[in-house]
Amino acid sequence: MMTTIAAELQAAARRLADEVRSLAFSEPITHVYHPLDYAWAPHAAYIAAYGRGRKDVVFLGMNPGPFGMTQTGVPFGEVKAVRDFLKIEAPVSRPAREHPERPVQGFACTRAEVSGSRLWGAVAQRWGAAERFFDRHYVANYCPLTFIEASGKNFTPDKLPAEQRAPLEAACDRHLLRLVELLEPTWVIGIGAWAEKRAQKVVGARARIGKILHPSPASPIANNGWAEAAAADLAALGVCPLAGLLQETGPKTQVEKVRRAAGRRASAG
Incomplete structure (x- = not known):
């Protein structure tokens, strides 16, 4: 049975999706994917399963990777890790406007998300079962959008021009604050420098802030x-x-x- 906290986390994610849906972005970005819309079912399942109570540590990523959350709706959601370790598999539809070189195939995607494989692989090695990890920890992304250039290259939100980044950050900040209000973590750990910077600004007065190296193959x-x-x-x-x-x-x-x-x-x- 889903807890009140999980239900509130789902509601917060829905509000975030609504707030960022109409935002516009310019070149070099040509396509913007909204996994909280087309992959809502697995995202909601992730929250229901693992966002059930307060946490000691929240790990905060930047935004969906092209073969992770973009495909599965789960933070750092490499397909095998989500299906086999997190035990989540649910229907995924398609973005309204899809880049031909970056199709959303959902759980049929055969490309590995290296960052997700590394993160969830380390968790599996250390805890063995997802439930043991999520008893005290949680993983979320700061920004819910995937940005793609004309070439198919991934574009990260920290590189957006200030006038486009500001309204996005405002929505993401509100969501992060609500997440921390609900989960009451002692620590928020940015997975990479930009996530740490946003956490420090938004919830630095509510939790201790730190960072770990991003698991990117770059x-x-x-x-x-x-x-x-x-x-x-x-x-x-x-x-x-x-x-x-x-x-x-x-x-x-x-x-x-x-x-x-x-x-x-x-x-x-």
């Missing part, structure tokens, strides 16, 4: 041991949900290298 450090790097970031903050991975994965020398790299990132801000 990051050389992430490609050389993302789970260890994320664990080192969390340990440096005093948040240790992935701490076991420092011992469980990779040779000790590699872990120390990642720790030092994480320390340099923290020093650099």
